[in-house]
Amino acid sequence: MRSFKLVFHPERCKGCELCRNACPKDVIGMAKEVNLKGYHPACAVNESACIGCASCATMCPDGAIEIYLKEEGDQ
Numbered sequence: 159m160r161s162f163k164l165v166f167h168p169e170r171c172k173g174c175e176l177c178r179n180a181c182p183k184d185v186i187g188m189a190k191e192v193n194l195k196g197y198h199p200a201c202a203v204n205e206s207a208c209i210g211c212a213s214c215a216t217m218c219p220d221g222a223i224e225i226y227l228k229e230e231g232d233q
């Protein structure tokens with residue numbers, strides 16, 4: 159089964175939660191820490207559930223999320 163890695167860019171994030179709401183698998187949460195802009199940035203809280211649909215990255219207005227296919231699960 160394929161698995162995916164999520165890379166967040168927390169300093170680009172404005173904490174709008176669009177990505178969190180777009181995710182069908184509840185993979186995304188908001189960090190307790192704040193970034194330099196004072197927002198709680200998005201982060202992965204359940205990465206193993208990610209199906210790689212890219213809805214989160216597509217939804218993000220700030221290009222703060224990247225999704226990669228993990229090589230070890232590529233079969």
Ligand code: SF4
Pocket residue numbers: 164180181182183184185186207208209210211212213214215225
């Ligand atoms: S790629 Fe899809 S399943 Fe994975 S975190 Fe983004 S919206 Fe959720």
Ligand code: SF4
Pocket residue numbers: 170171172173174175176177178199200217218219220221222223
């Ligand atoms: S959609 Fe982008 S800017 Fe909004 S919370 Fe998610 S990562 Fe941050």
